[in-house]
Amino acid sequence: MKTMIKISVGLVTATLLMTGCVGDTNAKSSSKTEVVQTISEESLGLRKTDLYSEDATVSTKTEYRTAQATTSSRIQRAFQDAPPMVPHDTTGMLPIKIGDNQCTGCHMPEIATAMGATPIPVSHFTDFRPKHKMVDGVFAKAVDNLKNEVSIKQNEQLQGARYNCSQCHAPQSQGNLLVENTFQPEYTSADGAEKSSWSGTKLTESLDTVIGGPSYVTEEDLDNSESKAGVLEGAAH
Numbered sequence: 001m002k003t004m005i006k007i008s009v010g011l012v013t014a015t016l017l018m019t020g021c022v023g024d025t026n027a028k029s030s031s032k033t034e035v036v037q038t039i040s041e042e043s044l045g046l047r048k049t050d051l052y053s054e055d056a057t058v059s060t061k062t063e064y065r066t067a068q069a070t071t072s073s074r075i076q077r078a079f080q081d082a083p084p085m086v087p088h089d090t091t092g093m094l095p096i097k098i099g100d101n102q103c104t105g106c107h108m109p110e111i112a113t114a115m116g117a118t119p120i121p122v123s124h125f126t127d128f129r130p131k132h133k134m135v136d137g138v139f140a141k142a143v144d145n146l147k148n149e150v151s152i153k154q155n156e157q158l159q160g161a162r163y164n165c166s167q168c169h170a171p172q173s174q175g176n177l178l179v180e181n182t183f184q185p186e187y188t189s190a191d192g193a194e195k196s197s198w199s200g201t202k203l204t205e206s207l208d209t210v211i212g213g214p215s216y217v218t219e220e221d222l223d224n225s226e227s228k229a230g231v232l233e234g235a236a237h
């Protein structure tokens, strides 16, 4: 009841305000008040050169680092477990092709330490793709989503999903930023600016949504007629 009263009072006020406004505009137009432009068209964009001519408008050159691998210095992670940016020159290495991936030549764990390069981490040797099976030559899903089946396999081989390194690890260009980035990372581990924390049990963290057991839709779930979200009719697959 209280809310109803409040709403009606609000409506009355709004109506009064609107009528007031109309009266005001009429008064102004009759007294010929001029509208003064306070924001110039030129000040709206980020561009600081003439908006009406392209002649002097050249964007900042994209300049990647030129220090060769083994002589560059690593770049701080943007946030905890962010893919580190490539700190060294990649001339002649990109694009990565089938049969031509120079990145693995230095970064595979068995060589990396000797090269002074960071080894490709365990996550890149882990298969996160859902289990599948072939039925009569046709791809079929082999997990039951309702049982919360998670399929993660650690592998000897670099996973195909990680083969194209530059899809996630980009070289960094150091241009003049039009707008400064003021983002401040808060790492969850003390050495988060330099290191990944994503290994061991962390790899499966929060994937098992029903810790300790499989998840099934129960009779109770199906009969959730009290739920505001509605009833799970026909939810049992």
Ligand code: HEC
Binding pocket: 068, 069, 070, 071, 072, 073, 074, 075, 083, 084, 085, 086, 087, 088, 090, 093, 094, 102, 103, 104, 105, 106, 107, 115, 116, 117, 118, 165, 166, 169, 194
């Ligand atoms: C000649 C060996 C070599 C090759 C080829 C190479 N790297 Fe590197 N990489 C290094 C070394 C060594 C470092 C450590 C920084 C340094 O000493 O320059 C490094 C650092 C990195 C880092 C930063 C790691 C961190 O911990 O911050 C990334 C990411 C990276 N490389 C990705 C790549 C990618 C992607 C390619 C292929 C396009 C590649 N690298 C090719 C040797 C190599």
Ligand code: HEC
Binding pocket: 081, 082, 083, 084, 103, 104, 107, 118, 119, 120, 121, 123, 124, 158, 161, 162, 163, 164, 165, 166, 167, 168, 169, 194, 195, 196, 197, 198
């Ligand atoms: C699908 C995205 C993706 C691809 C493709 C990928 N990476 Fe990564 N990489 C990541 C992420 C995310 C991290 C940080 C979390 C982690 O360590 O798993 C990472 C971490 C790394 C690290 C730092 C490991 C550490 O312990 O600090 C190296 C080195 C690296 N990757 C190299 C490579 C190389 C070389 C390739 C290509 C063979 C590659 N990555 C392909 C996403 C990717």
